[in-house]
Amino acid sequence: MHHPIHLALAGLLALSASLAQAGVGLREIAGLQGDGPVTVYYPSSAADQPLQRGPFQLQLAWQGAPVAGNGRLVVVSHGSGSNPWVYSDLARALVAAGFVVAMPEHAGDNAKDPSKPGPDSWKKRPAEVSRAIDAVAQDAALAPLLSLDRVGMYGMSAGGHTALSLAGGRWSPALYKQHCEANIADDFSTCVGLLTELKGNFLDGIKKSVAVGVIRQRYDDATWYTHDEPRIAAVVSGVPAAADFDMASLAKPRVPLALITSGKDLWLVPRFHSDRVLASCAERCTVLAALPDAGHGALLSPQPPLAQMSDLAVRLLGDPPGFDRGQMRAVDTKIVRYFEQHLPVAAAPAPAKAP
Structure with a gap:
């Protein structure tokens, strides 16, 4: 009689051998309820x-x-104004380990339509993730391969904000407003994005006043x-992005939660965002990777072409001097291992019963 552990190991070895010869498939499937397309990366027999x-x-x-x-399926929620391609290195690493990766297009906050970022998008994103799972579940080619x-x-x-919501966190636009009122100078890019920046001149006061005035009008929903x-x-x-969360709601995440932090993040200043989450859930969450020399865009891989970006976008998303981007492959591996640990290999779907 074969020992169950031996059978499991044999199955994993067979999976590894088959995946080593496979390509990384790519397709778009239709979103549900008027959503944009869902981009899916998956193990494929094609080269x-x-x-x-x-x-x-x-x-x-x-x-x-x-x-x-x-x-197993992993859903990836992209950042503000982003696209599926800047996460393709991570997707490739996940597919090499056997995962299928689905990336919904978040309405009004993607590269094709960046018209409604911030809280307007954050309200919709978690449900878009749920519908992306539903869309994969309805796909005739992919659904039979997944549990x-x-x-x-x-x-x-912004996708990290979505992730915190799905880990059990609660947030409100009113907290976002309160954060920007109190910290407009120190966390200006969180509140304004790529619209403008503070330059240390006489216009800074006007920019801060206008920004806070607009935010007060738009985000008083408690x-x-x-x-x-x-x-x-x-x-x-x-x-x-996390300044608008009730940190008590993240003290005991609903599911295993890991964070990746960038010490030189100029867009989402760590002490207002990731540091606060970690302080709240210190005993219940994991620091998967702490990157003290990284900027906000370190997790974009491949990196967007800087020559096509504004000077402000380059400052917010480009790598700080001395940052070694070569280490990001190891970060991708840590993400893969984390999901392997918490999403053990699914049992094969049961064969259909004869009529």
């Missing part, structure tokens, strides 16, 4: 080929035939926003 997406030259198997991986009872969630920046998604079983939040 990778050069694929141009925006300014990025990628190696992927466009619409390649899916093959069985480890049966969706335990899904992983990764989010970065409603607590939460979202319950029982299929999410493990969360990684990278450099999250």
Whole structure:
């Protein structure tokens, strides 16, 4: 009689061997209820080929035939105004380990339509994640290869805010307003984004006054926003926007929660965001990677072409002097290992019964 551990090891070895020969498939599936497309990376029997997406030259198997991986799904929530391609290195690492990766397009806060960032988007994003899982569950090619009872969630920046919501956190636009009123000078980019910056001249006072005035008009809603998604079983939040959370709600996350921090983040200043989350959940969450020399954009991989960005965007998203981007592959590996730990390999779907 074969020992169960030997059988499990044999299965994992077989999975590793099959994945080593596979490509990274890429397809778009239709979103539900008027959502934008869901971009999906997955193990494929097709070979990778050069694929141009925006300014990025990628190696992927466009619409390649899916093959069985480890049966687990990870949803990635992109940052403000972002796209699926700047997370393709992480997606490749996850697919190499057998995961399927789904990236919803967040309405009004993506590269094609960045018109409604901030709290307007944050209200909608968690439900968009849930519908992305539903969309994958309805896909005829992917659904039979997955067990969706335990899904992983990764989010970065605004996506990190989404991740904290799905880990059980609650937030309100009114807290966002209070944060910006109290810290407009020290956390200006959180409150204003890429619209403008403080330059240490006579215009700074006007910029701060206008920003706070607009925020007071738009974000006085004291409603607590939460979202319950029982299929999410493990969360990684990278450099999250978090100043508007009730930190007590994150003291005991609903699911295992890990954070990635960047010590030189100029967009979401750590002491107002990731540091506060870690102080709240210190005994219940994990620091997956602390990057003291990294900026806000360290988790974008491949990195957006700086030559096509404004000077302000380069300062907020570019790498600080001395930062070694080569270490980010190891960070991707830590994310993969975290999900492997908390989303153990799914059992094979039961065969259909004969009529």
